[in-house]
Structure formats: C-alpha cells, structure tokens
C-alpha cells in the first residue's frame with residue numbers, strides 16, 4: 001500500500017513492524033510463518049523494486065545521497081577538527097541491506113560472548129547466536145562466473161538453507177597474488193585466514209558478500225519480505241511519528257503514521273509493536289513517544305511517559321581513515337557502460353562485486369603494542385585473543401579519486417599517479433556519541449553527534465593501524481610495486497604527525513549501533529531487556545542494530561540478521577504458548 005488511506009479498514013493486525021529495513025523484514029517474515037497472524041510493515045521509503053541500482057553489486061555507490069538514502073548530516077565533530085560528516089542510511093524496503101556494501105562478516109566469538117555477559121543474555125553468546133546467523137544464511141560456493149573458490153572460504157562454517165544468499169565472488173587481479181604471498185612472508189602479523197567467519201577473524205581473507213549466484217544483491221526485502229504471502233501487508237512511503245499507549249497504562253501498541261501529504265492514521269497492534277527503524281529512526285520514534293530523558297523531552301515540548309536517559313545515547317561506529325599508496329600495478333578501472341551491458345547480458349564482469357579488489361585484512365595488535373603499553377590504554381577488545389583491532393578494506397587501484405561511502409579529503413593536487421586506495425578502520429572505538437530530537441522539528445532529521453575520536457585510544461589504534469599497513473607494503477612481495485604513501489605523506493611518521501593526519505581525514509564507517517542498547521533486566525542503563533522489550537513498557541520491542549551494546553569485529557549486517565532471527569523466535573514463542 002502506498003498511503004495510509006489505502007490500508008484496508010477491516011483487517012486487524014497482530015503485529016505492526018515499524019521500519020521495513022534489514023531487521024524489520026526478517027521479523028515480519030518469520031512471524032508470518034504462522035498463517036493465523038496478520039502483520040503490517042510500515043516503511044518510510046519506497047519499494048526496493050523501483051530502484052535498479054539496488055541490484056548490480058558494482059553500482060551501489062549510485063544509491064548514496066539519493067531519495068532512497070536518509071543522507072543525514074552530523075553536527076560538527078571536535079574529534080575531526082570540527083568537520084561535519086554525511087551519514088548514509090537506507091530509506092526503502094530492505095533499509096541499509098538494500099544499499100550497503102554487501103560485505104558479510106559475523107564478528108568474533110569474543111564479541112558475542114562479551115555482549116552476552118554485559119547484557120546478561122546468554123542467547124547472545126557465540127555458541128547460541130551462530131546457529132541463528134546460519135539459519136538466515138544460504139551460502140553458495142559458486143558465483144555467477146562459476147569461478148574456482150577452493151581455499152577462499154570454508155563452506156562447513158556456513159548455513160546453506162536460509163533465505164539470505166551469501167557468495168564469495170571476485171574479479172581476479174595480480175594484487176591478490178601479492179597479498180596472499182605476504183601471508184607466507186609476514187606470517188605473524190598477516191597470517192592467511194581461510195574464512196573470516198570462523199569466530200576468529202584475524203589475518204588476510206577473501207571477501208564474502210550478500211550477493212546471490214546470479215550476481216544480484218540479496219537483501220531482507222528480496223530474500224525475506226518478497227517471499228511472504230497475504231498475511232503481510234506492507235505500507236510504503238509512510239513515516240511513523242510515534243507509538244502511543246492504549247488507555248492510561250504503558251502498553252504502547254498504538255502506532256501513528258503519516259505520508260508526505262500529511263495524511264495521518266493510527267493502528268492498534270493486537271499483540272505487539274516491533275520497532276525496527278534503525279540507529280536513528282528507532283530512538284527518534286521513542287523520543288517522540290515520550291520515552292527518553294525527561295529534561296531533553298521537556299526541551300522538545302514532549303510529555304515524558306517513560307524516563308529513560310539511555311535513549312539515543314551510546315552511539316558507536318567504526319572509524320575509517322583513507323590510506324593511498326602509489327603503485328606500478330595495473331589499475332582496476334573499467335568502462336562502466338560496457339560493464340553494465342555485460343552484467344545485464346549474462347551477470348558476469350566487473351560489476352559482480354561491489355569494490356574492485358577482493359580481500360579484507362584483519363589485524364590484532366600485539367598485547368604490548370604502543371596503545372596498550374605501560375601506563376597506556378585498556379585493550380578495547382575486552383580481553384580474549386579472537387578480535388582484531390583494525391581492518392584494512394580496499395577500494396580500487398586507480399588514477400581517479402577513491403570511491404567510498406563516506407566523506408573523504410581531496411587527494412594532494414600532485415598525486416597524478418596510479419594508487420592503491422584503501423581504508424584503515426578502528427573496529428573497537430571507545431568514543432561514544434548520541435542522537436537527539438531537533439526541537440524545532442522533532443519529526444525531521446535528528447541532531448547526530450558521532451562523538452568520533454573523542455577518546456585518545458581510538459586515535460592511537462588507528463596510528464598503529466597505519467604503521468601496520470606500511471609494514472605490509474614493505475614486504476618482499478610488495479616492495480617493488482607499491483611505494484611510500486601519498487596519504488598520509490611518506491614523511492608523516494611520528495605519533496604527533498600521524499594523529500594530526502588521522503583527525504584531518506577520519507570518517508565514520510556507517511556501522512553505527514547502540515542508540516537503544518540492550519542491558520540486563522533491572523539495570524540502570526540501556527533501553528531494552530534481553531527479550532528485546534523496551535524497559536518500562538508493554539507491547540513494544542526493538543529489533544535492529546540500535547540494540548547492540550558494542551560493535552562487532554566486523555561489519556554489522558550479519559549480526560543484525562542474527563539478532564533479528566533471535567528476536568523473531570522469542571516473539572513467536574511468547575505468543576504460541
């Protein structure tokens with residue numbers, strides 16, 4: 001349905017899911033497996049089916065800053081020398097899963113075990129969540145070009161019968177051979193990792209993606225929602241303003257929504273409302289509903305119904321720094337029109353992968369590395385040895401500026417050479433940010449403060465990450481083909497200079513979490529209990545990336561699918577009894 005006015009008047013919905021994004025569509029689809037339950041999904045954006053660029057992996061950058069991207073802008077960031085940042089989020093069915101970079105990583109065993117401990121939710125432990133992540137997954141060992149992937153992945157670690165298709169496609173390039181060769185030269189720092197989804201993602205690995213065997217993106221819209229039947233109604237282009245209590249209690253099962261023309265309506269869920277609006281949409285709905293910090297709500301003129309200071313706080317994201325190195329290796333440039341024609345013709349060619357080099361590198365800094373030396377910082381991976389501190393992710397080899405999803409600095413004007421372009425990413429920042437309502441327009445874009453690089457340890461880890469990258473390129477394999485860095489300049493080597501460089505170029509990595517974090521029942525912090533129920537309320541759960549208490553050692557979509565499968569089982573169980 002395209003407008004609240006189109007919704008049938010005579011259907012009672014058992015569940016209303018707010019936000020047809022990555023997690024929301026999983027929940028709707030799983031609940032719909034009970035044919036007696038009617039489910040309504042309300043999504044602010046259009047259908048993914050209208051948007052061609054959601055399909056060929058290699059053109060996903062086309063989706064950014066368009067009508068299917070919320071395209072938020074942050075407030076100026078002191079940690080970035082006062083620079084503000086754009087912040088992408090998908091605004092269509094599938095949410096971010098319809099416009100993200102498709103990289104598929106589960107995070108480490110230690111991440112999940114730590115979260116289980118912090119939240120008192122044993123269900124989140126690695127051993128308990130892994131079967132649910134696998135339940136979501138349909139791993140296929142052949143990509144659309146039927147290439148040999150022997151040794152690139154370990155199929156036994158994957159799920160094979162789920163909805164979401166995962167493959168490991170690649171476009172071969174001599175860079176791959178050199179990189180894999182370094183694993184035999186710098187074995188300690190860069191071991192070969194056959195499959196980065198084995199719970200210990202440390203080393204050089206081949207990438208895996210939510211891309212199917214026909215070189216099409218697999219999303220929560222295509223792999224879940226599209227397979228539901230008549231008991232799921234989907235209302236698109238409709239913005240949810242708030243949830244309201246029924247009667248005088250705190251049973252928030254009434255949902256108020258409107259379309260762009262201002263046509264507004266309310267629906268009551270017979271069983272529950274599931275809030276899946278993502279890291280900014282979810283706390284925005286909560287705050288507009290009177291669930292948040294009393295003083296902040298008063299400023300926005302909203303009556304407090306549940307005083308919860310944690311709503312919108314604890315925002316955390318990975319931090320990325322662009323690193324660019326001159327190279328004599330062949331570039332990865334290609335003719336886009338020709339590549340698109342090839343993709344359309346037989347689903348082969350350069351557009352079968354999102355980026356143009358094929359590996360990811362995960363580095364765990366040594367226990368005595370500078371950031372954690374005597375009198376320095378506590379290791380933010382929280383103990384255990386299974387989590388990397390930094391990730392290196394490749395963009396392309398080109399004379400052209402890098403293609404990234406985030407705001408990046410211009411390259412120095414004299415860098416008219418072919419370069420390897422990549423990002424060094426801090427996977428475990430301890431800096432925290434927040435989102436709050438824009439008091440003049442509480443339904444408009446929220447105020448987003450990333451709090452990025454406000455803690456020195458986050459800069460120190462990136463600094464060691466850049467040094468690690470330089471060690472990689474000084475290996476025998478790369479010595480003759482990759483030279484000193486352009487960004488940061490080769491003479492930027494001291495702690496002080498590297499830190500200044502990092503602050504001048506760093507950006508968020510678009511893996512935000514934590515704005516409605518899970519915490520133990522009865523805790524004086526957090527927004528949801530281990531059963532995903534909003535503290536102090538009835539009839540209202542949150543299922544999306546906002547509930548994670550901290551970041552995984554990897555990208556966030558696979559963990560989001562995992563918790564969505566977990567929450568779906570819990571909700572279905574609660575109502576099947």
Ligand SMILES: Cc1cc2nc3c(=O)[nH]c(=O)nc-3n(C[C@H](O)[C@H](O)[C@H](O)COP(=O)(O)OP(=O)(O)OC[C@H]3O[C@@H](n4cnc5c(N)ncnc54)[C@H](O)[C@@H]3O)c2cc1C
Nearest residue numbers: 019021022023044095096101102103240278281545555557
């Ligand atoms: C550009 C980009 C690249 C990324 N690359 C990767 C990657 O390669 N690998 C990876 O693992 N992760 C990646 N991520 C992150 C990952 O995709 C997200 O963390 C994850 O998909 C978030 O899922 P979610 O369900 O929490 O939210 P979303 O998928 O964002 O879903 C929220 C949905 O709610 C809707 N909504 C919000 N507010 C309202 C409202 N008031 N009313 C109605 N609807 C509303 C939104 O439009 C959206 O559809 C990327 C993210 C971005 C933006």
